[in-house]
Amino acid sequence: MNLTILHIEDDQEIGSWVREFLTEKGYQVIWIHSGYSAMEYMDRIDLVILDIMLPGLDGYTVGKRLKGKYPQTPIMMLTARTSMEDKLQGLSFADDYMIKPYHPDELEARIQVLLRRSGAVSTDSLQLSHLRIDKQANRILNTQSNQEIVLTGKQYHIFMYLLDHPNQILTKKQIYEAVWEDTYLKGDKTLMVHIRHLREKIELDSSSPQIIETIRGIGYRMRH
Template sequence: MSKKLLYIEDDADIGRWVNEDLTDRGYKVVWLTSGEGALEHMADTDLVVLDVMLPGLDGFTIGQRLKKDHPDTPIIMLSARTALEDKLHGLLFADDYVTKPFHPDELAARIDVQLRRFGKIAPSFVQLGHLQAHLEHNRLIDTRTNEDIVLTGKQFQIFMFLLRHPNQILTKEQIYESVWGEPYMDGDKTLMVHIRHLREKLERDPGCPEIIETVRGIGYRVRL
């Protein structure tokens, strides 16, 4: 289910840009141009993005009121005011303070951090022994070294297909046709070669695979 963000910003250009970007990222955004009516939306809001300079009550006052009534909803202040005293004032009640100008990826990352911190979304990774697969960010991490594991495009597509069907035995035909988009020809070794190289990058011991299991005569499986 899409997370609902309450976005309060009176600048039309900035507001339109941020609203469109966050909507494109899958969030349900309610955009207000002042704090009037903000409390009415808080019951089902997952996070607030709040500008400081607003008509009527300023963002600091609005944020304090919202936080008082809804302490479990994270608030991110978004402001062109960069003075230390402004940041400290904001962080007395807000959970983060982002200064303008900013990159949309930075705001999205900070939103993600606060949603996870407040338990609004579950961790988006799968743990397979020493391997951590971050599905949303297309990252694989070896937790023994905390280093990213770099896969080729086809290796990544194969592994993601297996992860999307955990504990299921997938035939060679199913995997090949999903990844390559063309009919599988019996005897073709292409998939087998890719699986071998994939195991060399993922497994503790490629000769005794623990992550990608071979089901003899049928195909492969990833157990969770």
């Protein structure tokens, strides 16, 4: 089941962009333009992203009401207000306070921290693009289709080795010897074939991979 985020933001451009970005990352996003109807969604919400400057009820009022009734649901303030007074007021009820502009990867990283802290996401589970990986259960779920991705033993070991070294360029020799526990012979195509089949299963478009990147002449890198 997809994790659901309630985004309360009246700015059309920001709201549209955040919804598109987080949807691509595998979350279900409910976007509303004011806080008046927020309470009716809360029974199915895992996290709230909240602006301060909203029409009618401001973000502080909305956030305090939501936190009062749903204390376990994390709230992230996402706002252009930078003063310490605003930040302290926000953090009196919110779990995090992030200032615009921001890097999207930082936004997702902070969301993951809040979801783990609240128990919505297991510490053995993580989100990578459209994939949800449960290390304890050895399961990989495509959150867009809600289907489990079944890998062979070698494919799974390659995937997990890359996952354990996020954003690091790994040589073919490093990967091969870690997975096969044997000496890598230069020119051996075994790893390349396994990577190709792995991409066919995990990438949205295996001809344009976004998860496992080829570093020409060296090896591979998993983007995280």
